Amino acid sequence: MVGLGYVGLVTAVTLAKKGNEVTCYDIDAAKLDMVARGDSPISEKGLEEELKAVLAAGKLSIVRSLADAVNDSEVVFICVGTPSKPDGSIDLSGIISVAQELGETLRVSDEHRTVVVKSSVVPGTTDKRICPVLEESSGKKCGDGFGVCVNPEFLREGSALEDGLHPDRIVIGLMNSEEGVVMQGLYDSFDCPKVVVDTKTAEMIKYVSNALLATKISFANEIANICDKLGIDVDNVMGAVGLDSRLNPKFLRAGLGFGGSCFPKDVSALAAVGREVGYEPKLLDAVLKLNDWQPTRAIQILKEEVGTLSGKRITILGLAFKPGTDDMRGSRAIPIIASLLDEGAKVIGFDPLASDNARKLFPDIDYAASVSEALEGSDACIIQTDDVIFAELDIKEFKVLGSGLVIDGRRVLAHKRGELESLGIIYRGIGVPKRA
Numbered sequence: 001m002v003g004l005g006y007v008g009l010v011t012a013v014t015l016a017k018k019g020n021e022v023t024c025y026d027i028d029a030a031k032l033d034m035v036a037r038g039d040s041p042i043s044e045k046g047l048e049e050e051l052k053a054v055l056a057a058g059k060l061s062i063v064r065s066l067a068d069a070v071n072d073s074e075v076v077f078i079c080v081g082t083p084s085k086p087d088g089s090i091d092l093s094g095i096i097s098v099a100q101e102l103g104e105t106l107r108v109s110d111e112h113r114t115v116v117v118k119s120s121v122v123p124g125t126t127d128k129r130i131c132p133v134l135e136e137s138s139g140k141k142c143g144d145g146f147g148v149c150v151n152p153e154f155l156r157e158g159s160a161l162e163d164g165l166h167p168d169r170i171v172i173g174l175m176n177s178e179e180g181v182v183m184q185g186l187y188d189s190f191d192c193p194k195v196v197v198d199t200k201t202a203e204m205i206k207y208v209s210n211a212l213l214a215t216k217i218s219f220a221n222e223i224a225n226i227c228d229k230l231g232i233d234v235d236n237v238m239g240a241v242g243l244d245s246r247l248n249p250k251f252l253r254a255g256l257g258f259g260g261s262c263f264p265k266d267v268s269a270l271a272a273v274g275r276e277v278g279y280e281p282k283l284l285d286a287v288l289k290l291n292d293w294q295p296t297r298a299i300q301i302l303k304e305e306v307g308t309l310s311g312k313r314i315t316i317l318g319l320a321f322k323p324g325t326d327d328m329r330g331s332r333a334i335p336i337i338a339s340l341l342d343e344g345a346k347v348i349g350f351d352p353l354a355s356d357n358a359r360k361l362f363p364d365i366d367y368a369a370s371v372s373e374a375l376e377g378s379d380a381c382i383i384q385t386d387d388v389i390f391a392e393l394d395i396k397e398f399k400v401l402g403s404g405l406v407i408d409g410r411r412v413l414a415h416k417r418g419e420l421e422s423l424g425i426i427y428r429g430i431g432v433p434k435r436a
């Protein structure tokens, strides 16, 4: 496994738990030290326990060079990051440099190896960019000396290990049948549909999955913003719309927009690919534009209720991009906090897992160790993640808020609106009609 981030570590533990012998390498030596001790560098339910178990069973080991990772392996998974460039297109520099180093290792080996591109890469990348680098640096032909295939990952942060062990489907993109046999063998014990296609199609499936999920969210948010103007509760609308047997009700909930390391970057990369091939991706652009705007709705509501924000103290409950993770990448808390600071507000944040990572981005705001501490002395509060701990809060906690305003950015307290209002708390949300 090359790259021990969310995808690499979870894939490594999953495959080790299935009985394979997995060797792990990452360029980050500190991360390797942690993994070797059995400490998970990321916060994911059950991951650290399973990591310790596979280490103890001798099924997972750490090496300090890519050559050592490759030398004893039949299959090499590339799981490094593929971030966005400033123009939204994919930055392949990390994966290309791994391919270069990997090829140099393959050059001095007589064994056939299967190289698996697990990182998300836009259609055509494996054939046109990765294979040529592997061929040049190894001095061998793809399909003769080594094979290459694409195996995109669909795990969701927050339930990554569970998704790794029980995926909805496994997609394998092949260049030749030899790699198909290797991959089918590796995934034989996984009880889910296996979709075998060519490499370009496998790459596209990953981007289209994320783009469609992101589109559903932006669609729900667009409808919520219109519902706001009409005094209609968007949940009642989407709840009924989602009952249509032709639709899946998931991802139709309105809120502050999508974040994370994948949706914004993958939709941007797909839009950039469209542009590169001469197509103007109008829908994908709109999905991103609306998502960028959506946190503004919370600031608008805040100003409607409390007036000027200068000098006001505002609590953000939930800092990560979603519950169950410490990942701040793409979190909607980032533009919200930035806007609040621009307006001269003071911000106090609380997150059960992500405060340390949030501190790296916003070292000068306050961080609370509990919800009560976060609310104490604050004027208003924005709930930014749908963490169950917020849904289960004793609502009397909100009585300390100066303005009494709770903006429920994820509809976690919608079921308690009546109770909140009976305590004099102002409950506002995205697509939640304002009480007359």
Ligand SMILES: NC(=O)c1ccc[n+]([C@@H]2O[C@H](COP(=O)([O-])OP(=O)(O)OC[C@H]3O[C@@H](n4cnc5c(N)ncnc54)[C@H](O)[C@@H]3O)[C@@H](O)[C@H]2O)c1
Pocket (backbone or CB within 6 Å): 002, 003, 004, 005, 006, 007, 008, 025, 026, 027, 028, 031, 079, 080, 081, 082, 094, 097, 098, 118, 119, 120, 121, 153, 154, 155, 156, 157, 261, 262
């Ligand atoms: N995070 C997710 O939920 C998710 C889900 C599906 C797919 N993906 C995709 O999987 C890929 C990896 O995502 P991630 O979230 O795991 O990324 P990440 O940033 O968490 O991890 C990437 C890891 O690769 C390591 N790395 C970078 N360069 C290296 C090199 N030259 N040699 C060895 N290691 C190197 C980094 O140190 C880091 O530990 C991306 O393409 C992403 O789009 C991510």
